[in-house]
Amino acid sequence: MLKKLLDHRLIFLTSGIKRSVIIPSDFDLCTQMKLLNDKKKFKEALELFDKYKENNNKTLSSYTITQALKASARIRDLQRGSTIHQFISSDMKDNSYILVSLIHLYMQCSEVTRAQSLFDTASEKSLHTYGAMMKGYIKNHMTNKAIDLFKEIKNPDEVIIIILCNAGAQLGTNEALSLIKKVSSQMPKHFYSNLRLLTSLLDVLMQCGDVKHAQALFDTSTTKILSMYGAMMKGYIKNNMATKAIDLFKEIKDPDEIVINLLFTACAELGTSEALNLTKIVSSQMPKHFYSNLRLLTSLLDALIQCGNVTHAEALFNRSIKKISPLYGVMMKGYNTNNMANKSIDLFNEIENPDDVNFIMLFNACAQLGTHEALNLIKKVLSQIPKHFYSNFHLLTSQLDALIKCGDFSTAEILLSKMKKSVISYGNLMSGYLKTDNPEKVLDLFDRMKNDNIEPDFIIYLCLIKALSHIGDYSLSQLTVQQIPNSFLLNDRIQNTLIDMWVSSN
């Protein structure tokens, strides 16, 4: 695009002063906005845009509007983006650059319907338009829609295939894997020399569990860029092969922040003393400014804690000038796993804007204590949780767990009735009733589960048999056990628990 602009400028420079007063000012605006956007200074780019609009009544070029839309999309400023949309002249609305930018804007702001209607009414649909729609669907977790759209495309280019790989990686299913394999075998061979495409391909193969295929592809590539190592390491971690991820890391000459981050994740996964040594060596050898990357620091602390060195993690945490919620979260997790729930709670009280994970960690700490004070804290915190966190299933589950562990079954029951029903939450409440010697409640919950059409799992049946064992009613036991599928009756632990039950009811 810059080349096009430069061409414009050359024309205007040679065509007299009069034009150079009007046009180059918009040109300058556009170049400056692009520079700011490239530096991720989106707000500044938009301020410049506003200032220019105030002082000039002239129509803006499509290049400038594209930059303004891009900045609005990146900061997810729907209000501003819509205003610009209204401001666009009708003949410019057919411009394909503007169309793509508008779709991108609405998709980034989760306004899928508005993006869809722009797409549907567009007179011409370019590959870029399809690409923006597909990317938007992925962003809004409507992955299958992205794949459906892909199937409409006759000659996908490299970018479209990259986006398709992203969709496949998000799904991680066998269906996604076979689609990717089919598409990659049919695409022009020279696409394989596009290393960004190759990275996405490695990523999707790994996320769908085809480690061997990814390895073969990685090994045959003569040129290997860092992102390819990153995709492989991420894939090994995902497929529980952390050691392989570490081995691959050792082959990298100049690791960047991303692959080091992946290394720390792998080390955290292993949690061995070798992993601890490696974490210490790499963190001491990496450039000092990496420590101010808070995402990287979070992984580093996690690795140290999981490998058992809480003291070192604490020291680094205290040394960090800037502290973000995830950094508190990882420390709280560390205290929780080391049975230091009180320290975890103290840390929570220092957080200015707790995120969802912070709340989860607090609930875990309260569950660990199981005291009356802990219950009071849970109730105090409940009123502080922002409403949008209530869609986070993890948060509700750990909240339920904390209430049960602190013995507040009535509040737990209310929460369960409001939650999306699941085996996990039922199992949690059942084992709570079992521990507090309420076997009748366990049977009651089992019936409610059946009414909710939830498929019981191993844990549920185990709780059920133990509850029957507590009650000790032979005919009730016989009647209930008939409902357990044979596949579960073959399990050793189920069989042992059953034996205990028959003994106690005779």
Added chain:
DNA sequence: ATAGGGTTAG
């Protein structure tokens, strides 16, 4: 204009 690999969670 749409394009790659990264943190904490039941």
